[in-house]
Amino acid sequence: MFGRTKTNWVAMIFLSIGSLCILFPIYMAIMVSLKNPQELAQSVLGFPTQIHWGNFQQAMAVTHYFHTFLNSLFITFFAVVLTVLTHSMVAYAIARNMQKRFFRYLYNYFFAAMFVPFPILMLPLVRQMSHLGLADRVGLIILYIIYGISQNVFLYVGYLKSVPLELEEAALVDGANRWRIFWSVVFPLMAPMNATVAILTGLWAWNDFLLPLVMLSNPNQYTLPLVQYAFQSQYSTNYSLAFASYLLALLPMVIVYIFCQKWIVNNVTKGAIK
Amino acid sequence: MKRYLGFTSATVVATLVLATGCGSSTNTTSNNGSSAGESGNNGQKVTLEFLQNKPEVVNEWNSLIKRFEQQNPNIQVKQINPPNTDTTLQADLAKGQVPDIVAMGADATFIQMAKNGVFKDLSGSPELQKVSKAYVNMLENEVGKPTPYAIPYTVNAVPIIYNVDLFNKYHLTIPKTWNQLMSEAQKIKQEGGTPFYNGFKDAWTIAPIWNALSTNTEGPNFLKDLAAGKTTFVKSDAIAANQLRQFTALGQPNQFGVDYNDANSAFANGKSVFYAQGIWTLPVIRSDNPKIQLGTFVVPVTNDPSQIKMVSGVDSLLAVANSGNASKEAAAMKFIDFLLQSKTAGQYATVAGLFSTVKGVKNTDPALAPLQPYINSGRVVDFDDHYYPAAMAAGNQYESVLQGALSKNQSSSQLLQQLDSLYQSAAAHQ
Amino acid sequence: MKSLRNSFAFILMTVPMALLFFYFHTWPALHGIFLSFTDWNGFGPYHFIGLQNYMDLLHDKQIRHAYVFTFEFAIVTTILVNIVSLLIALALNAKIKLSRTFRAVFFLPYVLSTLIVSFIFNYLFSNLIPNIAQALHLPALAQNILGTQWAWVGIVIVSVWQGASFNTLLYLAGLQTIPEDVYEASNIDGASAWVTFWRITFPLIMPFFTINMVLAAKSYLQVFDQVVGMTNGGPGTATQSNTFVIYTNGFGGGELAYQSANAVVFLIILVCVALIQVRLTRGREVQF
Numbered sequence: 001m002f003g004r005t006k007t008n009w010v011a012m013i014f015l016s017i018g019s020l021c022i023l024f025p026i027y028m029a030i031m032v033s034l035k036n037p038q039e040l041a042q043s044v045l046g047f048p049t050q051i052h053w054g055n056f057q058q059a060m061a062v063t064h065y066f067h068t069f070l071n072s073l074f075i076t077f078f079a080v081v082l083t084v085l086t087h088s089m090v091a092y093a094i095a096r097n098m099q100k101r102f103f104r105y106l107y108n109y110f111f112a113a114m115f116v117p118f119p120i121l122m123l124p125l126v127r128q129m130s131h132l133g134l135a136d137r138v139g140l141i142i143l144y145i146i147y148g149i150s151q152n153v154f155l156y157v158g159y160l161k162s163v164p165l166e167l168e169e170a171a172l173v174d175g176a177n178r179w180r181i182f183w184s185v186v187f188p189l190m191a192p193m194n195a196t197v198a199i200l201t202g203l204w205a206w207n208d209f210l211l212p213l214v215m216l217s218n219p220n221q222y223t224l225p226l227v228q229y230a231f232q233s234q235y236s237t238n239y240s241l242a243f244a245s246y247l248l249a250l251l252p253m254v255i256v257y258i259f260c261q262k263w264i265v266n267n268v269t270k271g272a273i274k
Numbered sequence: 275m276k277r278y279l280g281f282t283s284a285t286v287v288a289t290l291v292l293a294t295g296c297g298s299s300t301n302t303t304s305n306n307g308s309s310a311g312e313s314g315n316n317g318q319k320v321t322l323e324f325l326q327n328k329p330e331v332v333n334e335w336n337s338l339i340k341r342f343e344q345q346n347p348n349i350q351v352k353q354i355n356p357p358n359t360d361t362t363l364q365a366d367l368a369k370g371q372v373p374d375i376v377a378m379g380a381d382a383t384f385i386q387m388a389k390n391g392v393f394k395d396l397s398g399s400p401e402l403q404k405v406s407k408a409y410v411n412m413l414e415n416e417v418g419k420p421t422p423y424a425i426p427y428t429v430n431a432v433p434i435i436y437n438v439d440l441f442n443k444y445h446l447t448i449p450k451t452w453n454q455l456m457s458e459a460q461k462i463k464q465e466g467g468t469p470f471y472n473g474f475k476d477a478w479t480i481a482p483i484w485n486a487l488s489t490n491t492e493g494p495n496f497l498k499d500l501a502a503g504k505t506t507f508v509k510s511d512a513i514a515a516n517q518l519r520q521f522t523a524l525g526q527p528n529q530f531g532v533d534y535n536d537a538n539s540a541f542a543n544g545k546s547v548f549y550a551q552g553i554w555t556l557p558v559i560r561s562d563n564p565k566i567q568l569g570t571f572v573v574p575v576t577n578d579p580s581q582i583k584m585v586s587g588v589d590s591l592l593a594v595a596n597s598g599n600a601s602k603e604a605a606a607m608k609f610i611d612f613l614l615q616s617k618t619a620g621q622y623a624t625v626a627g628l629f630s631t632v633k634g635v636k637n638t639d640p641a642l643a644p645l646q647p648y649i650n651s652g653r654v655v656d657f658d659d660h661y662y663p664a665a666m667a668a669g670n671q672y673e674s675v676l677q678g679a680l681s682k683n684q685s686s687s688q689l690l691q692q693l694d695s696l697y698q699s700a701a702a703h704q
Numbered sequence: 705m706k707s708l709r710n711s712f713a714f715i716l717m718t719v720p721m722a723l724l725f726f727y728f729h730t731w732p733a734l735h736g737i738f739l740s741f742t743d744w745n746g747f748g749p750y751h752f753i754g755l756q757n758y759m760d761l762l763h764d765k766q767i768r769h770a771y772v773f774t775f776e777f778a779i780v781t782t783i784l785v786n787i788v789s790l791l792i793a794l795a796l797n798a799k800i801k802l803s804r805t806f807r808a809v810f811f812l813p814y815v816l817s818t819l820i821v822s823f824i825f826n827y828l829f830s831n832l833i834p835n836i837a838q839a840l841h842l843p844a845l846a847q848n849i850l851g852t853q854w855a856w857v858g859i860v861i862v863s864v865w866q867g868a869s870f871n872t873l874l875y876l877a878g879l880q881t882i883p884e885d886v887y888e889a890s891n892i893d894g895a896s897a898w899v900t901f902w903r904i905t906f907p908l909i910m911p912f913f914t915i916n917m918v919l920a921a922k923s924y925l926q927v928f929d930q931v932v933g934m935t936n937g938g939p940g941t942a943t944q945s946n947t948f949v950i951y952t953n954g955f956g957g958g959e960l961a962y963q964s965a966n967a968v969v970f971l972i973i974l975v976c977v978a979l980i981q982v983r984l985t986r987g988r989e990v991q992f
Binding site for chain 2 (some may be wrong): 123126127129130131135214217219229230232233234236237
């Protein structure tokens with residue numbers, strides 16, 4: 001629809017308007033967070049005459065920002081690392097044994113689970129996890145690993161179809177066992193898909209709201225989104241404070257995105273094409 | 275492709291470095307967490323989880339807790355103030371992890387928990403002697419057993435709050451009957467003002483006025499008859515529903531798009547003459563505008579002033595969980611003793627804008643003076659919704675029905691029919 | 705011997721994870737199905753009541769409405785997200801200046817928390833727009849859309865704002881698999897941009913279209929964060945999604961067993977939707 005030879009101004013205008021739509025709410029959030037309530041009452045969107053960084057300091061103190069940040073980081077980090085390590089292995093075993101009934105069934109089992117909506121297990125799960133003493137951060141990590149399997153095994157198996165068998169066979173002839181082959185040959189070959197899975201899992205675990213909401217009962221373990229929810233009513237009409245807190249919660253991912261934008265986009269795309 | 279791989283490995287290394295750094299720092303936090311837990315168990319220091327449901331008074335609770343901890347260095351109290359207490363508490367119940375002390379309203383969630391033996395039976399404890407017997411009885415009535423599962427701490431009331439300056443500007447007098455209130459409101463509207471400001475985007479904000487209207491018009495046996503299947507909302511609450519619709523018609527145009535906090539601040543800044551909310555909003559309004567002059571009067575629901583009762587319920591009760599841990603329960607009672615000291619009780623009631631149940635403690639706020647006689651002479655009636663089935667009252671269920679019907683401007687009978695069908699299905703899933 | 709050790713290794717690679725998956729995923733799901741035949745309220749004793757919960761579901765207006773809202777929302781949002789993201793992807797794939805900047809901007813919402821984005825939009829709809837409209841004396845816009853019967857539109861807007869980024873990413877990936885000479889050939893034939901799109905581009909990215917539809921439908925049918933962040937289901941029950949109802953009534957209203965029955969019905973419906981989608985797209989090699 002958009003021409004490909006000269007610079008396409010229709011596309012440029014469309015994208016510019018679209019960008020404004022994307023950036024406007026973020027701009028508004030920043031402007032609100034930098035004002036004091038009096039200035040906010042006069043103008044929401046104008047630049048503040050004096051920047052009130054104090055909102056951010058106060059928000060950090062109220063939400064125990066660093067502690068909460070570390071909670072989110074702890075959960076996300078272990079969810080990502082363990083997901084990549086275990087799911088690649090499971091997928092490898094499945095992909096190389098698709099001709100065997102057990103592995104084919106297992107694949108279909110994981111795949112079918114993709115269609116099971118979370119609400120059906122939510123209520124019993126909460127009880128089960130707390131009986132195990134796992135209604136906490138560790139339990140969340142376990143659940144992110146478990147509930148990511150369906151999608152990730154699907155992604156990995158798809159990718160492994162394109163990874164040639166020769167290298168593995170050569171290693172097998174050399175007498176290496178399956179574990180060695182997996183860790184030293186196959187796992188590195190899957191690097192692009194490992195990255196895709198890591199990004200998808202990381203974004204999910206970092207931004208998720210429903211699982212922490214139902215699982216965590218100790219406020220000391222709250223994640224960044226959950227803390228925003230928990231403190232929402234306490235901000236009352238101090239929107240500057242609330243928005244400072246929202247922005248602080250969004251900030252870590254935005255920083256990662258700014259520095260790794262190309263890498264994130266490339267890898268999610270890789271996951272998409274194969 | 276090669277360049278790409280190079281880039282990936284570089285980032286992998288970078289993330290690993292980052293990750294190891296983060297890993298060690300998170301370890302320290304988890305250690306902190308566990309060490310705090312252990313110190314609770316070794317008998318030296320008891321940590322109490324204290325859940326309270328009022329976001330307005332989080333800071334006040336924090337300062338009370340601080341004072342208590344200074345006096346009792348072996349007890350640590352951790353305040354939890356979740357946004358939807360109902361849902362949080364029931365999720366905690368499903369997990370079998372109930373907070374050690376709970377300060378909450380005498381609502382359906384409390385009743386359900388008390389009925390199921392979640393809270394300690396406080397029969398015979400000396401703390402009961404310190405508070406008003408009437409409200410101890412009220413709690414027992416709600417639970418439906420002559421057993422005190424909680425100590426009433428503060429009592430609220432639903433009046434109509436008014437902005438004194440605007441009230442005088444429109445040359446109004448305190449309305450004694452519903453007709454007077456409506457004609458004054460009409461007059462304000464005709465002169466270009468806003469009579470009532472409502473924060474109906476939060477469904478629960480409809481509850482105070484609904485309870486004031488329904489309890490005064492549906493007859494004293496309504497709840498019993500409803501439970502016995504002898505009456506319905508359609509049959510008994512037609513007057514209340516009509517009045518609620520009349521009332522809503524006099525609210526500001528955007529009333530379903532404004533939440534509780536924004537409504538408080540709008541009323542504080544002179545956007546309307548009247549505000550139909552519980553007395554717990556008075557401190558919030560004053561913090562939004564310290565200069566505002568406020569007055570209150572009991573909602574004149576009927577046209578016979580001698581019949582009017584004020585809706586007043588237990589705003590915060592104090593209940594101790596049956597944890598099976600004697601040292602925790604003892605510490606919890608210590609905290610309650612501290613809260614029942616007249617100095618503490620008076621301070622909390624004043625900051626929260628409520629009446630204290632502790633004997634001899636009075637709220638000195640002059641804005642509340644017109645309501646005090648009703649409390650003193652017992653011309654009060656408990657909230658209806660404290661007796662609705664849990665699935666109807668918890669999680670803003672019935673308020674959502676009211677909100678939906680009013681925002682769509684449905685007729686009174688449509689509104690009441692929906693309440694009835696909600697009641698039917700809620701009663702069926704108890 | 706070697707092959708035996710081989711398959712033992714493969715078994716060890718998969719079986720522990722499969723067992724964990726069963727224990728943390730399938731077991732609670734089965735437990736939920738079991739509970740749906742009881743009258744359990746979350747604590748205390750319970751009794752079997754057979755299909756009673758399911759019979760009650762049939763007459764429950766609130767739940768019926770939640771299904772209607774969930775499906776209307778999911779269909780509208782899925783379609784809009786796909787149109788918007790396909791347009792953005794086409795524009796990004798055209799010859800443009802600042803292409804990297806534009807990409808960075810359009811993918812940004814993907815990394816943001818849905819809940820917080822919803823809080824930000826809540827302020828935009830509840831405070832910013834009504835205040836501006838009031839200042840400009842436009843009473844029609846001075847209403848907070850989230851307090852009217854159009855509240856669902858607000859939730860759709862947030863979902864499109866945020867959801868378009870991921871789908872754009874996938875479409876763009878699809879567009880980049882189309883070699884340049886295909887377009888050149890079409891240009892030589894003198895085909896218009898419109899014709900080129902429908903004859904060449906769209907069929908070639910059809911697999912991406914399908915996968916986008918499936919993924920979007922799946923996530924929007926379970927909408928929750930946006931509802932909590934903006935309307936809490938209101939006004940009335942207008943924007944209560946099914947996940948929201950299961951959460952609030954299941955935990956808050958003590959209807960654990962009843963809402964489990966609702967969740968079972970939800971599962972059956974979602975599986976049907978998935979089967980229909982798979983059937984419609986069968987024969988096309990979709991890889992994700």
